[in-house]
Amino acid sequence: MHKIFNSFIGVLFLVLIPQLGMVAAEEFDLAINNGRVMDPESGLDAIRHIGIIAGRVVSISEQALEGERVIDAEGLVVAPGFVDIHEHGQSEESYRLMVQDGVTSAFELEVGTAMVADWYNDRAGGQLLNYGISVGHIPIRMTLFNDGGRFLPTGAGGSAIAGPEMLDRMAEMLRQGLAEGAVAVGFGLAYTPAATQAEFEAMLAVAAETEASVHIHTRDGLEGLRQIIGSANNAGTPLHIVHANSSGGASIGEFLAIIQAASDSGQDVTTEMYPYEAGASDIASALFDNWETWEDDRFARQLWVETGERLTRESFARYREIGGRMISFSRTEEMTRTALQHPLTMIASDGRILEGSGHPRSAGTFSKVLGKYVREEGLITMMDALRRMTIEPANRLQGFVPVMENKGRIRVGADADITVFDAETILDRATYVNPTQPSMGIEYVLVNGAVVLDNGELNTTIRKGTAIKSN
Structure with a gap:
């Protein structure tokens, strides 16, 4: 209708x-x-x-x-107006910066929320820009397992195995979120290492009951990507791989080639990138569970957001107990360029500002692409950059979200x-x-x-x- x-x-x-x-x-x-x-x-x-x-x-x-x-x-x-398909900072503070970066619609689709109706009600009455949310596998797990993490799991939400009854409750919450207007289903598999392949496929089956796209932070490198693509294809769910530049890392060329091959075969699969060499995440998350095996120089490539200090093995251990945001310098400029030049990658910030602290991608993603990579370097054309910022993210969502047919285009x-x-x-x-x-x-x-x-x-x-x- x-x-x-x-x-x-x-x-x-x-x-x-x-x-x-x-x-x-x-x-x-x-x-x-x-x-x-x-x-x-x-x-x-x-x-x-x-x-x-x-x-x-x-x-x-x-x-x-x-x-x-x-x-x-x-x-x-x-x-x-630019459509940011991956923006965690769904707050007044972040909205102000996004508008000044040209964004008119912003979506939190990777992590999402377990309480979709409440999330929308909290923002009722008019915001600076348009906004939307996914129903998220991560926060559902955190809710059901009573995980005390503020944004990402720090306990059982990521580490507990779900039995049959818990899987049924997860599926029920996914269905409820979709019924309440969620625009997609979000998965952060790298943050939920205890979520089995069977659990993932059971949740994909719920998403497949609708036309909702699934937005996934992959795990387990290239083989994990292949497995996710295969599972989504079997389920018949439209698939979006978040921040390919981050998940692909040094293997970004092969990472994108795998996605391209799936797309060429007829599968509905898309991806995105942000134009920065550093990423950001919660220090206490499962992404860094192997930190004790790191070489000393890797700690120096971590920046503690709250103070701006570079970390050591000792300060990392201390802050991991406290919890908070950390910026990780883990990629090269060449990796960023490879991701940006690939025709499948949309532009999305993956940003989040909290009380004045965070990653510069929250405020500068779209202007950086248009200023540095289009005007100064000619790496891609302006029309191509705008395509990835506007019509492509709108098209990604509009199959399940009809109002997006009137966004991302003039x-x-x-x-x-x-x-x-x-x-x-x-x-x-x-x-x-x-x-x-x-x-x-x-x-x-x-x-x-x-x-x-x-x-x-x-x-x-x-x-x-x-x-x-x-x-």
Whole structure:
């Protein structure tokens, strides 16, 4: 029904409001004139003028438009608002930084939540951007096993074996979350080492009862990736592998080749990357259970987020008892470039800022790609970068989340989620020392037609961001 309704609305706009801007000038709430409109869905890359009414694009014209407000975008790129398909920082603090990085919709799909309805209710009343959540295998395990971890398992949630009764309860909670509007199913298999292959496949079977995609942090290297791809293929679930650059590491070329081969065979599988050499995670998580076997120099490549200090074997042991976030410098720039150049990789931040601390990817992912890798280095084209930031993540979700058919694109009838930036100046400014420095060069951000970033200034009183759900 959602798809039929959205299709009807799109046709209605096309019939009543032709693309050459035939709506009377005074009827536009907002016009964006003279910008270089770049829409990866249609391939449009030309000077156009956009008319917006009631939060939707109603005209894409070759002639200048008038309205209650007119933004002159001469010399600027007018693109679909960026869709961050992997963002843990679902809070006001993170939303502010994301908007200044051009993001108009942000999703927490790897970890997710066990309480979907409560999660959406906590954000009701309008946010700076659009937001959505998965129902997550990790938090369900943490709930059922009474794990005291704040974000990721630190006890039985990751280490306990689930018996038949517990598996039934997990499946029941997954179904409930999907019924409450979760947009996907999330798995962090690297954080739940006790979750058996049988458990994983049982949860995939629940996801397969719907059209929900499964978003998975892999484990066990290349062989683990092959096993996950095979299991998802057998279950018939759309598969998304999170942060390929991180999970692939030094084997990133082969890691992506395995995903590409599955895609070429007809399987619905996608992936993503973020443009940084360092990752971040909770120090007490299962990712670092083998820390006592590390060589001493590996500790020096770990940065404690709260203080900015580099760790030693002794300080690592101390902080692991306390718990908290750690940044790990574990990859090379060449690995990042390999991931970015691969045509299957979307751009996603994997970000999270908490009380001013975190990883710079939370604030700078999209601007870094457009500034460093597109403008300065020419590693990929601007249209290709925008494709990975907009239409591709929207397409990943829209099979189960019909409202995404109107996100990630600039066309008549689409939601007016729009990012306007200066291609000559856009760049990230966040660093590992100061991760909350907002990006530069993004001039305007519209969320459902409302100007949230206005001439480079964030307006926190404008809250037109809405919940994105599967129902």
